[in-house]
Amino acid sequence: MQCSADFSKAISIIENLDEPWGIKDIESRHVYLNLAAKRYTNTPQKFSVEGKLDIEFPAAWHELYLDLITHDQDTISSNKSVRVLEIHCWNGNDNPVAYISTKTPIYDDVNKCMGILWDAKPAYSTNPILKSLNKSNYQISSEGNNLVTEKELEVTWLLTQGYSRKEISRIYNIPIRTVYSRIHSVFKRLDIHNIAQLREIYVEYGIDNYIPTAILKKGIYNL
Template sequence: MNNSSVAVIETHYWYGNNYLSPFISEKYPVFDNRKQWLGCIWNARPVDNLTAMSFIDPKKSSVLTTRLDHPLFTPAELDVIFLLLRRFSAKEIARIYDLSVKTIGNRITTLYQKAGVHSLQQFESYCRAESLENYLPERFLSTGVIYI
């Protein structure tokens, strides 16, 4: 008999939505007086988006989202932004999308122009101000459970 709790990250189509979302789930076993297992209590909440910058530049708490409508950027551009904010190089991004490095370089230049910036550092600041760092492209997720 194991009466310890377990915490997992579950990625599913929560609440009947048609998009994937990651949730932290905590499950606690429940036993009767004779130590017979009755079932479990389960609690789930959206995954908090904590980064090192959260401690340096505190702001309201946020959660990861797979749905984001931004007035400047297309869904495909948001996917590239996700990789840029994780410091993927143009070469790495090109490999993921099976495109040329020059094509990805042009896309990055377009992103900078739309944001009105000239460097990755400025772009990162812009993305933090726009809460774009909370976006997690659904193409990088799959349904399932990860034990933590």
């Protein structure tokens, strides 16, 4: 969705929504957060967000400000919606939780980009496998799973999410040969040959609703 309205019209659309929605200008300064977005970002209700950069917010997640700005600008320059996995202590949680944020350019009446519109949903709600099975949330770690080890799950979970072996190597800071070795080990043990078969087995045995603990390091990841 790309909006061709000014900020006031966008605000009128999102202000009463139950999910977190916000607006930033082209310099990544906040224009507006609805009440759900303030709760999501652990922002005090009396804190004035207008004109503030992420780093100026009185909340721990502001440590991610450089990555947040990068993805804002990626959205503006790409002229299309961009999805990122955001992991931090959102919604007042004491431990990191995974949300997927979708950022969409907002345009004025002459088709000039004014900023971005963003929302945030729990990671499970945008996973087509989980959604099709009506599963309500991810379980953390692979305890109780007897098909793959935690280390193997760390690699194969990202693989099933569309990450390349090179990207997985970078995210976990492990040699790419280790990535290949863990994938090979899983494929051999499960007697499969491709990622589609891996996804099918994960669904069959309920592993698809596990998310490895290691991926819940605070940060922002491209989807």
